Amino acid sequence: MENIHGDKKYIKALEKNLPFFQALASETRLKIISLIQNKEMSIKELSAALNISSAVVTKHINILEEVDIVESYSQPGVRGLLKLCKIKTSEVQVILNNNYEEDTRKFTEIDIPIGAYSSFKIFPPCGLASKDKLFGVLDDPRYFASPNRMDLSIIWFTCGYIEYPIPTYDINFSNLDEIEISLEVCSEFPGYNNSFKSDIYFYLNDMLLGKWTSPGDFGDRKGVFTPSWWDLGSEYGLLKTIKINGNGVYLDGIVLSDTPLSEFFKEDIDNLTFKIECPVDTPNPGGINIFGKNFGNFDQNIKIKCLYK
Incomplete structure (x- = not known):
């Protein structure tokens, strides 16, 4: 991510930001984002909603966490720790003009x-x-x-x-x-x-x-x-x-x-x-x-x- 204003982030269309765009290039990860937009969900709940294994869900969550789209935390559950996932960034704007807002001040x-x-x-x-x-x-x-x-x-x-x-x-x-x-x-x-x-x-x-x-x-x-x-x-x-x-x-x-x-x-x-x-x-x-x-x-x-x- 390039610039951060509150929970809004700006990202330039540069090769170094390829992991961010790759994280969104997945139907499953887009579904995960949609599911947790307004509520936190556990790995188990996401697994049931998507009809895929918890291990696969965890891999997708890790990819989204690496680019700051999603964050997760653990809390005590009925059987051990429960990993809850939530949206970390509510809005991302992609900047195609890569000279936009560059500060030239001394x-x-x-x-x-x-x-x-x-x-x-x-x-x-x-x-x-x-x-x-x-x-x-x-x-x-x-x-x-x-x-x-x-x-x-x-x-x-x-x-x-x-x-x-x-x-x-x-x-x-x-x-x-x-x-x-x-x-x-x-x-x-x-x-x-x-x-x-x-x-x-x-x-x-x-x-x-x-x-x-x-x-x-x-x-x-x-x-x-x-x-x-x-x-x-x-x-x-x-x-x-x-x-x-x-x-x-x-x-x-x-x-x-x-x-x-x-x-x-x-x-x-x-x-x-x-x-x-x-x-x-x-x-x-x-x-x-x-x-x-x-x-x-x-x-x-x-x-x-x-x-x-």
């Missing part, structure tokens, strides 16, 4: 390791890990203050906040048009629970950008970059992209607020901060996992992209 990109935070207030359960091992002792927030934390690849906590300084020396504020912040995150549940919601709040310079409700803590399969030794449940998150420009704040293309970019720089442009918070007094207090390089589905740290007019 930009500065800043890479912030997830361990490069400047302040925090964390409550257990919580923890830290590098790509090779756990960092410190589980559920002890004191380890968050360790000076040798720059190589962290995953951070998790139940409630509290963590704040990152954004270096400003390479940013041309006089010509700044838009800031884009991307990171991989999900809820935090002991072990994992793909349907465990969590309200996650984002701030720029202590001003609220908006709230995103994570749908779950994902551990039903191995994260693409998650190391083999990791066995604590959370395997991957969702890549979220926040954009702030003259029209307001957007999360994956969905409007969060109409506060323009200029409002966030009224006080002090020499000290920019990005804060992530999971308060306890919110409708869905489900904590957070923050994934960095060498963990999850996206091999990246927190990325700050400053685009110019």
Whole structure:
């Protein structure tokens, strides 16, 4: 997939996207999509509806999952675990003009390791890990203050906040048009629970950008970059992209607020901060996992992209 706006995706007609088009080139897979459009169904239910074996249904589901059309999760059933399938993407638009919406603006990109935070207030359960091992002792927030934390690849906590300084020396504020912040995150549940919601709040310079409700803590399969030794449940998150420009704040293309970019720089442009918070007094207090390089589905740290007019 090329661009994502909420649950709508845009895909260009390029050879690299052939697996997506091949996934749809099957009468059986199109029937599966039709059956689960408005409801979740188990592998067994799909097998009965299509009159084919559960093993064949599973193969088709795996193909649809690989291109993000369908997602599945397991929950306890009468006889062991029950695998439920649902639509992941509600709309896909195919772009035949492959130069469409290409951004030619100049930009500065800043890479912030997830361990490069400047302040925090964390409550257990919580923890830290590098790509090779756990960092410190589980559920002890004191380890968050360790000076040798720059190589962290995953951070998790139940409630509290963590704040990152954004270096400003390479940013041309006089010509700044838009800031884009991307990171991989999900809820935090002991072990994992793909349907465990969590309200996650984002701030720029202590001003609220908006709230995103994570749908779950994902551990039903191995994260693409998650190391083999990791066995604590959370395997991957969702890549979220926040954009702030003259029209307001957007999360994956969905409007969060109409506060323009200029409002966030009224006080002090020499000290920019990005804060992530999971308060306890919110409708869905489900904590957070923050994934960095060498963990999850996206091999990246927190990325700050400053685009110019």
